[in-house]
Amino acid sequence: MGVAVMGVGMCGAFPTSDGLSYREMIARAAQMAYRDAGIVPAQLDGAVSVEEDFVSGYSIADEYVPDQLGVARKPVYTICGDFLHGFGSAVMQIETGRFELVVVEAYCKASNILHKDELLHFAFDPISERLGVSPHYLAGLELQHFLAGSGFDLDDVAEVARRNREVALDNPLAPYGGRTTLEDILEGRPVAWPLTEPMLARHADACVVVVLGTDEAARRSARKPVYVAGTGWGSASSIVARRDLSTSEGTEVAAGLALAEAGIEDAAADCDVFYVSDLYAHRQLMHMDALGLGDAELPALNPDGGCLGMGDLMEANGGARLYDAVLQLRGEAGAHQIEGAEVALVHGWRGLPTDSAAVAVLERERRTA
């Protein structure tokens, strides 16, 4: 059974969003997505939210999901992960044949969390990983392993940050576009040397909502559907002390599943636009390697500016990438449109201290019946 993206909605990204409660932010993105999909929420068969308790400030955050999506009393559950993890779960749900229309939502009110480094530190294992210093220490260690094990040097890492911020200037939704130089990045304020502040994505507030449906439902009502060719997700061990910090095994597992499902053998050749998590600049390079993209010249990489340009939207990160991928495949991306984009590969990473990732492959038209 085919599953399609019927509609997308996005509110943000903003450095702060104090005129909107989280409910209002979600309701706005949801209504955009429903209108785009040509449906009203009463038609939905279910919803998946992607959320973490301590980000929302609630214990059992799923409580506060249904109302602003208009799905009270419907089948609803919450996935803890990147937006793309929830997306994968929702696709699977439709593929059981018992659900036709399912909405996926993630939001980020990072500006309402007053100590985000402490929140991240709290995600580290209390017995072996909470060192009482900046949790970005792990990114510093990863960066060293990656540089030692790959052909890349620190200039290559800095170039990722420079380039993604610059292309974000073409994306009207991106709050952190800017022109900068390698020197500005390498000589930036050190956080976990050699990692400097400009190599990290700053936080932003946003909500992303995506309506999924069967191909039939999409053709029936959606303004301009795009099609899901494959999904996958994967995780490396949670035990940092015994994980290979030079690579992303989670991404390898996720990409293996998604590309096989999409029937794609050579992603670099067969996809036209690529979204690869760049929460830390070195992670983009590490993920590309794990996705099998190597160091291929990819002009159509993170055309929206990625996390570095759009901001770290926490659980919503992969959603922002997917939103842009849908615009690209529809030819509606404006100044950052990649001409002739037919197939998009979208990758999301859960962030530290994890190596959990998810991948979705989208296509403009069904390549196979």
Added chain:
Amino acid sequence: MTRVAVIGAGMTRFVRRAEETPGELTSRAVAMALADAGMGIEDIDAVCLGTAPDAFDGIHMNGENLIAGAGGTRKPYLRHFVGGGTGVMSPIHGWMHVASGKFDTCLVVCEEKMSPCVPHPAGAFLTIFDHTTEQPLDLTLIHIFALEMARFMHAYGYTEEEIARVSVTHKRNALDHPAAQIPEDITVADVMASKLLSWPVKRLDISPTSDGAVAIVLASEDVARARGITPVWIEGVGYRLDTAYWCTRDLAFPEYVALAAQDAYRMAGITRPAEEIDVWEPYDPFDYKALHHMNGLLLDRTGRTVHRLLDAGAFERDGSHPMCPSGGALGVGNPIAATGLMKIAELYFQLSGQAGRRQVAKEVHRGLAQAWGDLMQVGTVVIMSSEGSLPTRYSNWSDVTVEDLPGTPLKSVADAPHVEYHPELEYAWDHGYALTTYLEGFRAGKIRASYCAGCDRMMIPARPFCEVCDLRAVDRYFDLPDTGTVQTYTISHVDWASLPLPEGKVNIFAVVAIDGAAEKMGLVHLLGEVDPADVHIGMRVKAVWKPESEREGKVTDLAYFRPLAPEEEAGEVEAVMIKPEELTRATAKATPGRIPLDYAYTAGLGGRRFYTDLAEGRLSGTWCPECEVLMIPPSAFCEECLEVLDPEAQARSVDAGSGVVTAATLVFEDRMGRPLDAPVWVVQVEFPDAVGSLIGRLLGDPEDEALLGLPVELVATKEVGPEHVAFRAVG
């Protein structure tokens, strides 16, 4: 659609406080489930994990921390939750994995370690309530249960004694369950005499807080049959989540459970559930909850069937409608998510004839398990069936005893190496448009609503969209009278952390339906100026506002509701349309949020070995005989093969002076992101012949920043915790 079977189960003991870490508990349940299914971790295509609030385990993104123990390493791994409904949602999510055709096998794992949250895990429930409109009242879970129980008793005419019979039966059933935490042979009189916590809830009406983990293996029909197992099928699933505006619903009947059950019945082709289901495992975190849920599951709004079945003793193990033969949450214990999956495991045992002394008297072909959670809000339902003949088994659960189950109970966290932590989590929650007007109403001494013409509802709290009218925009705001009617109430003797209130003090919480609002649309608040004995459902009340000078634009500007005398009744009062607040820099405010919790984490079996060694300046690894590797730091399981390991018996010494730095970073900020006075070197250190590494600080001031390859030794310390792990250069 692929048919999905349960082909194995495993579980730890349920205990008040386990020495094992969450990952260690999980690994043990997984190892048992794999053995029961006759599988290795390599046979598992995907893992899905359920755990409820992260505030118990005290680890942000707890699902990520559990990957290794759950067998998720290098696999597709997803964590889902729906609060207390998670345990029965988990096999549903697992069912999706297989029924979609995407995976042939899926390991479903549920874990909850509640004990790290101190002084009492109940404190984690403060933050289930709306951070802006409810948390300032210092409510906790027991309050909302008590409010629902009082409403349920009022609507269906139950006495406290009748409800107590459920607790008695379940705790007695649990005497036969090997994992049970509080099996007891008690009487209704014992329940009635137990400590009153928040009327009508008494100590023995409630399940305990627990640590535990449960795992099951799901497989497609082809895989199940190929392994020669006569499977137990997942025949029907349903799950529904109701609105978070819980004061707008009559709590007496769980619509969300009934809807979830209907979905499951439809899928399973069941039309007469009372006759077609042979064994029932409804969620029973409180005794009345089992009955409340059975009303929903039997789709009986009158409640007469359940009341009659209870009177007739039909819910006993030898009755016509055996309920919670496992012993339920009340007897086996309630590690939230794991409890729901324990119920699924119980159906698997019952339907495959492996329940031993718990096997119900009647012949069973079909069973139903259900869980509930959130703000009286979510119902999850699974129906399972067998094919009538007894399955061929790899292991037999009939004779399992407590000695066969993993899990090490501790009296006190002080009895084991442990790490204390206080998360410095603070928030400021943006009010946005509608809540700004609502909260400014409190400052003005007004209860404000917004009006949806689509459903003709005057809604409290004011909201900018209508959740039942396809998110129709709502722009009309009104001031309502500050009088109303008590829908339900509780007289509480405990605070938000479940600690006793001062002697003689009680808090009376009530759901008050506000005059002029939509029917039963109200808010939760305190009652005052009233003798607790005089409070009753249907009582008329009026708001008492704080003096104007003390109001802050918060729900606590309303001090409490007091009884309204008949002569004070004003008759019909018109709602007054008002101009909503304009959002400006001055009016756009945020409510401060907090997570006022502390944690004490046991170091676990691996951590105990590591920190015991560290005190002597020693290091040992744990040998995995299956993988033939020596792992550091010490580990109670192998994340590669999921073998259960003993970090003491399988310890092998490693030279603590033979470390080599493999990565180093100079950290300039503390855990809050504030600049450190002096930057700190963090190093990753490997040791010869051992797999893995240690991560800690490098002491001293290295002359050269090129630290890779630097020989180091581990520095002895009696302090427990990763902040104290440190290395020193040697030579």
